[in-house]
Each structure stands twice: as C-alpha cells, then as structure tokens.
Amino acid sequence: MEREEDQVGAMAQMSKSLKYVAGAIAASLPASAAFAAWELNMTVGVTELSRDIHGLHMLIFWICVLIAVAVFGMMIYSLVKFRHSRGAVAATFDHSTKAEIIWTIIPCAILVGMAIPAAETLIKIEDTRDSQLSIKVTGYQWKWQYEYLDKNVRFFSTLNREHDRARQLKSGVDPFSVPNYLLEVDRPLVVPVGAKVRVLLTSSDVIHAWWVPAFGMKKDAIPGFVNEMWFRADKPGTYRGQCAELCGRDHGFMPVVVEVKPQAEFDAWLQEQQQAGAPAAASAAAAVTVESAAATVAKAE
Amino acid sequence: MSTAHTHSAPHTTGHAHDAHDHHGPEKGWKRWVFATNHKDIGTMYMLFSLLMFFIGGSMAMIIRAELFQPGLQLVDPQFFNSMTTMHALIMIFGAVMPAFVGLANWMIPLQVGAPDMALPRMNNFSFWILPFAFSLLLATLFVPGGAPAGGWTMYPPLSQQNGTSFPMLIFAVHLMGASSIMGAINVVVTIMNMRAPGMSLLKMPLFVWTWLITAYLLVAVMPVLAGAVTMLLTDHYFGTTFFEAAGGGDPVMFQHIFWFFGHPEVYIMILPAFGIVSEIIPTFSRKPLFGYDAMVYATASIAFLSFIVWAHHMFTVGMPLAGQMFFMLATMLISVPTGVKVFNWTATMFKGSISFEPPMLFALSFLFLFTIGGFSGLMLAIVPADFQYHDTYFVVAHFHYVLVPGAVFAIMAGVYYWLPKWTGHMYSIKLAKVHFWVSTIFVNVLFFPQHFLGLAGMPRRIPDYSTQFADWNMVSSIGAFGFGLSQLLFAYIVISAIRGGVKASDKVWDSGTPQGLEWTLSSPPPYHSFELPPEVK
Numbered sequence: 001m002e003r004e005e006d007q008v009g010a011m012a013q014m015s016k017s018l019k020y021v022a023g024a025i026a027a028s029l030p031a032s033a034a035f036a037a038w039e040l041n042m043t044v045g046v047t048e049l050s051r052d053i054h055g056l057h058m059l060i061f062w063i064c065v066l067i068a069v070a071v072f073g074m075m076i077y078s079l080v081k082f083r084h085s086r087g088a089v090a091a092t093f094d095h096s097t098k099a100e101i102i103w104t105i106i107p108c109a110i111l112v113g114m115a116i117p118a119a120e121t122l123i124k125i126e127d128t129r130d131s132q133l134s135i136k137v138t139g140y141q142w143k144w145q146y147e148y149l150d151k152n153v154r155f156f157s158t159l160n161r162e163h164d165r166a167r168q169l170k171s172g173v174d175p176f177s178v179p180n181y182l183l184e185v186d187r188p189l190v191v192p193v194g195a196k197v198r199v200l201l202t203s204s205d206v207i208h209a210w211w212v213p214a215f216g217m218k219k220d221a222i223p224g225f226v227n228e229m230w231f232r233a234d235k236p237g238t239y240r241g242q243c244a245e246l247c248g249r250d251h252g253f254m255p256v257v258v259e260v261k262p263q264a265e266f267d268a269w270l271q272e273q274q275q276a277g278a279p280a281a282a283s284a285a286a287a288v289t290v291e292s293a294a295a296t297v298a299k300a301e
Numbered sequence: 302m303s304t305a306h307t308h309s310a311p312h313t314t315g316h317a318h319d320a321h322d323h324h325g326p327e328k329g330w331k332r333w334v335f336a337t338n339h340k341d342i343g344t345m346y347m348l349f350s351l352l353m354f355f356i357g358g359s360m361a362m363i364i365r366a367e368l369f370q371p372g373l374q375l376v377d378p379q380f381f382n383s384m385t386t387m388h389a390l391i392m393i394f395g396a397v398m399p400a401f402v403g404l405a406n407w408m409i410p411l412q413v414g415a416p417d418m419a420l421p422r423m424n425n426f427s428f429w430i431l432p433f434a435f436s437l438l439l440a441t442l443f444v445p446g447g448a449p450a451g452g453w454t455m456y457p458p459l460s461q462q463n464g465t466s467f468p469m470l471i472f473a474v475h476l477m478g479a480s481s482i483m484g485a486i487n488v489v490v491t492i493m494n495m496r497a498p499g500m501s502l503l504k505m506p507l508f509v510w511t512w513l514i515t516a517y518l519l520v521a522v523m524p525v526l527a528g529a530v531t532m533l534l535t536d537h538y539f540g541t542t543f544f545e546a547a548g549g550g551d552p553v554m555f556q557h558i559f560w561f562f563g564h565p566e567v568y569i570m571i572l573p574a575f576g577i578v579s580e581i582i583p584t585f586s587r588k589p590l591f592g593y594d595a596m597v598y599a600t601a602s603i604a605f606l607s608f609i610v611w612a613h614h615m616f617t618v619g620m621p622l623a624g625q626m627f628f629m630l631a632t633m634l635i636s637v638p639t640g641v642k643v644f645n646w647t648a649t650m651f652k653g654s655i656s657f658e659p660p661m662l663f664a665l666s667f668l669f670l671f672t673i674g675g676f677s678g679l680m681l682a683i684v685p686a687d688f689q690y691h692d693t694y695f696v697v698a699h700f701h702y703v704l705v706p707g708a709v710f711a712i713m714a715g716v717y718y719w720l721p722k723w724t725g726h727m728y729s730i731k732l733a734k735v736h737f738w739v740s741t742i743f744v745n746v747l748f749f750p751q752h753f754l755g756l757a758g759m760p761r762r763i764p765d766y767s768t769q770f771a772d773w774n775m776v777s778s779i780g781a782f783g784f785g786l787s788q789l790l791f792a793y794i795v796i797s798a799i800r801g802g803v804k805a806s807d808k809v810w811d812s813g814t815p816q817g818l819e820w821t822l823s824s825p826p827p828y829h830s831f832e833l834p835p836e837v838k
Contacts, residue, residue, distance in 0.1 A: 037772045039757035042689060049685075057686045064676040071672065074647050079665070082586075084656035084812075090587040091652040100595050103644045104637060111633045114683065119626060121685040126622045167373060167765055175371040175768055182371075182767045206459040207552060209617060209692060213758040217688050220617050222553060223458060224546020227619035244692040244760045245617075246452045248459055249379045252763030 043213070046235045046260070050216025052121045060114055067110075125217070128230045131198035133191065139201075139208030139221035139243070142250035146189050149200075153273045159253050160184040167253060183240040188257035192266035193236050201227040206248060212241035212256055220245055233260040325828055334429075337421035338828065339406045340723070342428050346403030347716075349431060351792060353395030354709075356439070358785050360388040365747075365781035368774050373765050381764035382450035387438070389453035390470075393570065394477045395435050397704065400712045401573040402427075402484045405512050407723060409488060411819035411826060412506045414497025414835045419490040427483035434476035441466035452762065454563070455530065457544040457555050461537055471534045478523040485519035488512055497818065499837035503594065506817050510597050511576030514604045518565045518572075521608075526562040529555060553618050560611035568607045571703060572600055574671075574711030575642060578664045581718050582646050584813040585661035586653030592645040599638035599645075606635045616687045625684050632682035636675065643672055656812065659733035663714035666706055666741045674702030677752065692762075695755025701748045706741070713740075713791065720795065721809045725825040726802035728794050736794060739787040746780030 044054050082088040136147040140156075147154040159167075163184050166173035175181040191197050201210055201221040211218035215231040218241075233239070241256040261269065326332045326341065336342050363384050367375045376384070406424065410417055418424050441448040446464020449455075455470070463470065492513045496505070505513075532543040533555070542548025544555045575596075583590045590596065612620060612628040620628075646668055655661070677699040681687050690696060721727045750773035755761075759770045766774065805824045808815060818835055819826070 037769055038753075039769065039773075040753045042756040043758075050689075053685045053689055056683060057680070057689065060680050060683055060686065064679060068672070068676060071643060071647065072669065075650065075665075075668065078647065078650040078653070079655060082650065082653050082655050084587065084654045088654040090654040090814075092588070093591075093652075094589040095592045095595070096648075099648065100592055100641070100645075104641060107637050107640045111636065114679075115630060115633060118629065118683045118685060122625060122629075123622065125685055125688070126625075169373045169377060171372070173372070175765075176771075180767065182765060206462070207456060211760070213689065218617055218691060219619060219688075222546075222618065224550075224552065225619065241758070242760060242763075246382070246456075246459065246692075246762045248462060249377075249382065249450075251382070252378065252760075252765050 045214040045216050046233050046237070046239065047215050047231045048234075049121075049125055049231065050214060052124065053216045056117055056121055059117065063110060063114065125229075128198050128228045130196060131230055132195040134198045134200060135189070135191070136200045136202070137210050137221060139203040139205070139210070139247065139254075141205050141248050142243070142254040144189075144208075144210070144254065144256060148270070148273075151270060151274065153270060155187050155273075157185045157187050157189065157257070159255060160186055164253070180240065182253065183242065183255045183257065185255055185257045188238070188259045190259045190261060190266060190269050191233065192263045193233055193260050195263070196230055196232045198228060198230045201229070207245050208243050208247045208254070209245035210241075210256060211244040212239050212258055214239040214241075215258075218244050233258075236260045236262055336425050336428075337417075339410050339418045339421070339424065339830075340826070340828070342418075342421075342424050343403045343406030343408075344723075345428055346399045346406060346431075349428075350396050350400035350403060351795070353391050353399070353435065354788070355792070357388050357391035357396055358788065360384045360391070361781060362785050364388065365778040367764055368766070369778040370775060371766055371768050371771050376764070378764045379447060379450055382452075382762065383442070383448040385762050386449045386451065386453050387442070390438060390449075391435070392704075393453065393566075394474075394481075395431075395438075397570050397708050397712070398481060399431060401512075401515070401570070402481075404508075404573065404577070404712070404715055404719075405484070405488050408719065408819065409491055409509055409512060410495070410830050411722075411822065412509050412817055413492060413495060413500060414818045414831050414837065415491060415495035416829045416831050418487050419495055420487045423483050424487050427480045427487065430476050430480040430483075434473045434480065437469050437476070438473040441469050444469070454556075454559060455533065456559075457533060457536065457552050460533060467537060468534065471530045474530050475527055478527045481519050482523045485516035485523075488516040489520070492516075497831070497834045497837050503597065504837060506576075507579035507590065507593070507596055507600075508573065508576035511572040511579075511600050514600050515569050515572045518569050518604055518607065522562040522565045522569075525558060526566075529558040529562065532558075553615075556615045556618060557612065560614045561608070563614060564611045565604070565607040567700075567703075568603055570708045571671075572604065574667070574708045575600060577711045577715040577718070578646065578667055580817070581660045581664040581714055582649050582668075584718075584810055584815045585658055585664075586650045586655050587814045588649060588653035589816075590645070591648035591651075592641075595641055596645055599641045602638040603635060606631060606638070610635065613682060613687070616684050617691050629682055629684045633679065636679050636682075639675055643668070643675070658717075658810065658813070659730060659737055660714045660718035662734065662737040662741075663710045663717060666737070667710045667714060670702055670706030670710070670741075670744070674699055674707055677702065690755060692760055693755035694751040694759045694761055697761045698748050698751035698755060701751070705748065706744050710740070710744075716795065718810075719819070720798050721805035722819060722822075722824050722826070724798050724802075725805055725823075726798045727805045727809075728798035728802060732790065732794050736787060736790045739790070740784060743780045743783035743787060747777055747784050748780070750774075750777045750780075 042054055042057050044051060134149040136149055138145040143156050143158040145156050163178055163182055165171060166175060166178045167182060201219055202225060203221040203223045205223065208221040209218050210221055217229050217231060219227050219229045237260055239258045239260065243251055243254040326338065327335065332341060333345060336345065363376065367381055406418060444465040446466060449463050449466050449470045451460035451463060492509060535541040536543055536545055542550040544550045544552045546552060579590055579596060610628060610632045612624065613632045616625060681690055681696065681699060717733055754770055754773050757770065759766055807824055808820050809824060821835065822830060
C-alpha cells in the first residue's frame with residue numbers, strides 16, 4: 001500500500017512537471033511562431049516573382065530528394081547487403097558501358113527539365129518594363145538612401161537608434177526584448193500595393209546588396225553602376241530585409257524595411273513628404289556633401 | 302614521418318655524419334631546412350597543414366562563439382570580419398591545399414614507381430615559402446587597423462579600405478601562389494617523366510590522375526589571381542584605376558577575374574579528394590574501381606567546365622540575360638560528370654565485400670555528405686533561386702559541405718589509409734573510429750542547420766543577427782565546438798603513430814585488396830623509394 005501511494009505521489013508530481021513543461025512549450029509557441037524560430041525552409045513571399053522562385057526552389061529541392069533517395073538507397077543497400085563481416089564475396093566486374101551511358105543521359109534529361117522553368121522565371125525577372133514607380137536606392141556605409149524619381153522625395157534610412165544601442169558590444173540589452181531586433185529603421189521605404197516598382201541600385205562607396213526576402217530578389221549596389229530590379233507587392237504590410245553583400249564593419253547593421261500601403265495611403269504619404277520635403281531634400285543633399293567630405297578626411301587619415 | 306623522424310629528436314650534434322657512402326637523411330635541423338627528399342617535404346607540408354587547420358579552426362571557434370546567441374558579446378564587428386576573412390584564407394591556402402600537396406609529395410613517387418620528385422630543390426623552395434607567407438598573413442593581426450576584413454575574395458572597393466594589412470595580404474597571396482605553381486610544375490614533370498616502365502597514362506592510379514589534372518588547373522589559374530591582386534595593389538599605391546569607378550575602372554571586372562581563378566580553385570581543392578576516395582573504396586570493397594576510364598574522363602570534364610562557370614558566384618552583380626543563362630546551364634552541366642563519379646563509387650561497392658576500417662569510414666562519409674553538397678550546388682545553379690540563396694547561410698552550408706566533409710574528410714581518409722605506410726606503425730583503430738563518429742555527427746550538427754538559416758533569410762558574414770535566427774545558430778555553434786574539439790583527437794592519433802606503435806605490414810591492409818606500387822615497398826618505405834624502377838604489366 002505504502003509503495004503504491006508513493007507511486008501515485010510520484011506520478012502526480014510527474015504529471016505536475018509535465019504540465020509545467022507543456023505550459024512552458026505552449027507559452028513559447030506563439031512567440032516562436034511570431035519570430036518564425038526553428039524556420040526550416042524559404043518562406044513564400046508576397047510578390048509574383050517570389051512565389052515563382054519559391055516554386056522553383058521547391059521543384060529543384062524535390063528532384064534532389066528523389067535523386068538522393070535513389071542514390072543513397074543504393075549506397076545503403078550495398079553497405080548493408082555486401083558486408084565482408086557477413087561473408088559477402090566480391091564480384092570482379094569493373095565496368096558496364098550500358099549502365100554508364102544510362103546514368104549519363106538520365107541526369108542530362110533531368111537538367112533540361114530543371115532548366116526550362118528556371119529560364120522562364122529568369123526572363124520574367126529581367127523584364128523591368130512598364131513600371132509605375134521608380135525608386136533609386138543608393139548604398140552607403142552603412143545606410144540606404146531612397147530617392148523617388150521625378151517625385152522630389154529623397155531620404156536616408158538608418159538602423160533604429162534603440163536597436164543601435166542594443167547591438168553595441170556588451171550593451172547589456174537583451175536582443176529578445178527589442179522587437180524585430182536589427183531589422184528596424186528610422187524611416188522605412190514606402191511603396192503602393194499592387195504597383196510595379198522598379199528599383200535602381202547604385203552605391204556611393206563599396207558594394208552593397210539590397211534584399212527583402214519576401215520580394216524574392218536581391219541585387220548588388222555597385223559604385224559606378226546602376227542595376228535594375230523590380231517587384232510588385234500584393235499585400236500591404238511591413239517587410240524586412242538587410243544588406244547582403246559584405247560592406248565593412250557595420251555590414252550587419254544596415255536593414256531594409258519596406259512598408260507596402262494601399263494606393264490612397266501611399267499617395268497621401270507621398271504628398272506629405274513632398275510638402276515637408278522641399279527644404280528637407282536640400283538639407284539632405286547638404287548632409288551628403290558634409291558626410292562625403294568627412295569620409296574623405298577619414299580616409300586620408 | 303618515417304622512423305628516422307623519431308631518431309632525430311635525441312640528436313644533439315651536427316658533425317656525426319662523416320662518410321658519404323650512404324643515402325640516409327641528413328642529421329638534425331639540416332634534414333628539414335635543406336630537405337630535398339619527397340617524403341621529408343611531404344611530411345613538412347602535412348604537419349604545416351595540420352598546424353594551419355588548428356589556427357584557422359580557432360578563428361572559426363571565435364566566429365561561432367560570437368554567433369552563439371544574438372547580440373554582440375565577445376568581439377568588435379571589424380574583428381569579426383577579420384576572423385571570417387582570415388579563417389577562409391588560412392583554411393584554403395594554408396590547410397587544404399598544402400595537405401593535398403603533402404599527399405602528392407608522399408604518394409606520387411610511390412605510386413608511379415619513382416625514386417623521388419623530379420625537381421627536388423624546387424620542391425624544398427615551394428614548401429619553405431609557405432611559413433613566410435603565413436607568418437606575413439598572421440602578422441596582420443597585430444598591425445594598425447587589424448587583419449584584412451574585406452572577405453577572402455578581396456572585392457574592391459572594400460578591400461582597399463584595409464589599413465597596413467593590405468600590402469601584407471597581397472604579398473602573402475603572391476607567395477602562396479608562387480608556392481602552388483612550383484608545387485604544380487613539380488607534379489606535372491614527375492608524372493610525365495618518371496613513371497615506371499609499362500605504366501601508361503591510363504594505368505596510373507586515380508590519385509595520380511586527379512593530381513595531374515589539378516596541377517594543370519593550378520598552373521593555369523594561380524597567375525590569374527596574382528594578376529588580380531597586383532592590380533589591387535597598383536590601384537592602391539600607384540594611381541591606377543583598374544577597379545575604381547571614379548577613374549573609369551570597373552569593380553565588377555575584379556570579380557570576373559577573381560572567380561576565373563576562384564572556380565577552378567574550388568576544383569583544385571576537390572579533385573585530389575576524388576582521387577583519394579577512388580583509391581580507398583575499391584580496397585575496402587575488395588573489388589576493382591568501377592569505370593576507371595569514365596572516372597578519368599569525368600575528372601577532365603569537370604576541370605574543363607570549371608573554366609566556364611565562374612560567373613555563377615556573382616549572379617547578383619547584374620549581368621545580361623544571355624550571360625546568366627549561359628552560366629546557369631554550364632554550371633548545371635557539371636553535375637553530370639560529378640554524378641558519374643558518385644554512381645561509379647556506388648557501383649564499386651555494389652556486389653563487393655565491404656569492411657569498415659577508418660579510411661573507408663571517412664571515404665563513406667565523404668560520399669554521402671559531398672553528395673549533399675552537390676545537391677545544394679545544383680540548387681544554387683538555378684539563377685532565379687540563387688537570387689534568394691546568394692550571400693546567405695545557404696551558401697555557407699553548401700561550400701562547407703563540399704570542403705569539410707568533402708575535401709577535409711578525404712584528406713583524413715587518405716591520412717588514415719597511408720599513415721601506417723609512412724610511419725611503419727599502425728595507429729589505434731579504435732580511437733580513429735571514435736574520431737570518425739564524433740566528426741561525422743558534429744559536422745552535420747554544425748553545417749546542416751545553416752541551410753535552414755540561409756533559407757530563412759540570414760545573410761552570411763554578419764556578426765549579429767535578428768532573434769528569429771537564434772535557435773539554429775545556437776545548434777550550429779554547439780556543433781562547431783564539438784567538431785573543433787574532436788579534431789584534437791585526430792592530432793593525437795597522428796602524433797602517436799609517428800612516435801611508435803604496432804608494426805604495420807608492407808601491405809598494411811592485408812584483409813583488403815590495396816592496389817598500387819606503394820604497397821610493394823616496406824612500411825616505412827626506403828628513403829629513396831624506388832632505386833630501380835619496378836616493371837608495370
């Protein structure tokens with residue numbers, strides 16, 4: 001009897017601790033879902049191109065999985081079946097022209113099957129015609145400048161100050177206490193939903209790369225060059241990315257944040273910027289001059 | 302690593318050798334400094350490579366420690382960038398390439414039935430350049446402005462922002478290139494002129510074949526790298542503007558030139574690995590290599606294709622559509638000869654009689670994990686998908702899969718295969734198997750989650766990251782610490798075998814079917830391997 005009671009007690013305790021564990025998991029679930037922790041795969045984006053690219057990625061992935069099942073299956077079968085320790089006697093053949101021709105031709109056919117959809121998507125990606133809005137993106141060490149061409153709106157977008165404080169060496173700030181840690185800026189890029197936006201990329205110093213995963217594309221911003229890419233976001237929202245090409249000390253700290261707004265809201269926002277912008281744009285230009293002068297001085301030192 | 306090695310330790314005076322009637326090694330330090338013997342030079346190359354493996358590995362540990370959790374805890378971002386840059390340079394030029402040159406030095410004369418390498422003094426020179434090159438490179442850690450931090454690819458204009466380290470880096474790269482070219486010339490001349498009578502080209506062991514092709518790649522592309530970094534140097538100091546847009550130059554041109562070197566370089570680091578694995582799998586499957594001729598042709602095709610795929614490293618720089626298509630198709634094509642190799646290795650094991658000695662275990666790990674790296678390589682070739690993968694951890698995972706469980710595991714397989722031949726001592730099989738299991742498990746814990754991180758959107762070469770990447774980074778870092786620690790076991794096993802142990806037989810792997818001239822010699826082989834050329838039928 002006593003032992004039974006002990007057991008019951010132990011079980012009650014166990015179920016208690018199980019409950020605690022379950023509670024902890026449940027409590028962490030929404031948080032981890034929000035932060036997409038333990039993410040395993042590329043997420044589907046919000047543009048046609050990103051969905052095409054995701055589809056292509058999954059297609060190639062599954063083809064690779066099929067090939068892997070066949071090849072690894074054959075390897076594992078051989079390793080299990082033809083073991084010296086189980087008395088396997090080795091055959092003596094050392095080639096088979098037929099087999100070799102087969103496993104040269106089949107992969108070629110698979111490659112053609114991959115290349116066709118890839119080429120189709122690529123052609124679509126390269127078609128930057130008929131855009132409704134052109135934005136020039138200039139990379140700086142370590143911030144982005146956005147210029148709405150022919151709209152007289154231009155501004156810099158820098159890592160949010162609070163985030164900048166948190167990311168200092170031994171800052172003592174827990175990154176988990178800062179929402180969207182390192183992926184928040186002072187002034188996001190704003191674009192209208194459903195519009196084909198052409199992005200013109202260049203740089204004022206070293207090579208950067210502008211990337212928003214949800215839009216599916218990244219491209220380098222190179223001094224002396226103007227690169228082109230486009231996206232059309234289907235859903236309003238805030239989309240985050242960052243510089244993808246090593247650009248020096250603070251490469252990890254130049255995020256890209258894009259707010260996709262309904263057309264009317266975008267128009268209102270643009271107008272507001274234009275009204276506030278006339279003097280602001282001038283001072284921004286002056287700031288650039290001062291900054292590049294400072295950079296020259298720093299370089300000379 | 303011959304037995305004489307251990308005898309040199311108690312030696313104190315230099316005037317012991319008076320008579321010149323024998324061809325034994327010099328005594329003391331002179332044996333190593335003035336070395337002309339292929340075995341001594343091979344040993345030095347490999348020990349140097351092991352040292353660099355640990356130095357480059359320590360840098361990787363710093364990188365993974367900083368990335369263990371979000372926030373900056375340990376190092377400044379600039380130093381972090383130095384670590385990624387130096388880790389790559391040291392692992393590529395200091396660990397992997399010298400290890401293969403060391404293996405070539407040891408094994409090519411043994412496998413083609415020659416007494417030594419064809420150009421022994423140049424051999425000495427090509428090795429002794431390396432300690433100077435890497436002292437120079439490592440010294441940059443202590444100069445104002447710190448070590449190079451612009452990435453091992455040295456893309457301008459960023460690489461021009463390095464401080465005092467810049468000319469040191471350029472000169473170190475020049476020295477490494479000169480060393481590689483000399484090593485390669487030696488390999489070509491040895492293979493072309495010193496094969497035993499009867500050993501036609503298509504009777505050469507595959508390790509010799511893959512090294513012959515690798516040597517041609519080295520001779521072809523190392524001067525290209527030298528040219529590229531020289532242009533960086535003149536841009537910096539002599540007012541040229543090859544790569545400076547402001548002076549009419551083109552920063553993208555550097556990338557084209559660099560990757561014209563860089564892609565063949567990738568195969569320089571993997572073709573000899575193919576050769577090693579092609580030696581080991583037949584031995585422990587007790588069955589001849591399947592499709593020898595196809596293996597040779599596949600190696601040659603891969604080498605040829607390596608010259609016309611370079612731009613797949615730079616799809617995001619903005620190329621014409623036709624250019625992107627061409628480089629995508631050419632890159633995809635590489636999977637055909639690579640596939641032939643994997644299928645042939647599998648067919649070699651099929652209906653064999655397989656046993657699992659340490660060299661075979663590492664070769665099998667190579668086979669599985671290199672193939673995974675091949676799959677992610679195929680995915681990266683698809684240009685539209687590459688626009689997402691490029692410069693993310695997916696790429697980091699890909700090239701570490703082909704370089705660590707690829708090239709490095711093949712080197713370890715080769716060391717476990719030939720170490721008893723070199724030293725005359727069998728190492729502890731039990732410890733080697735432990736080393737195999739911990740390495741294979743931790744290498745996957747280390748690199749597999751990096752695929753997930755890249756796909757989830759984490760860029761490479763960043764010292765700190767957003768919190769949604771925290772979990773897999775922690776797993777990856779744990780794998781890194783485990784993998785790093787397990788390699789101390791490798792060093793212990795190798796050093797113990799050099800110092801002594803159970804006597805190895807001439808054939809070493811008596812239960813298997815090792816083929817090749819190296820197994821006809823004693824273990825360890827005589828100082829001048831084949832004084833009389835053996836006959837090959």
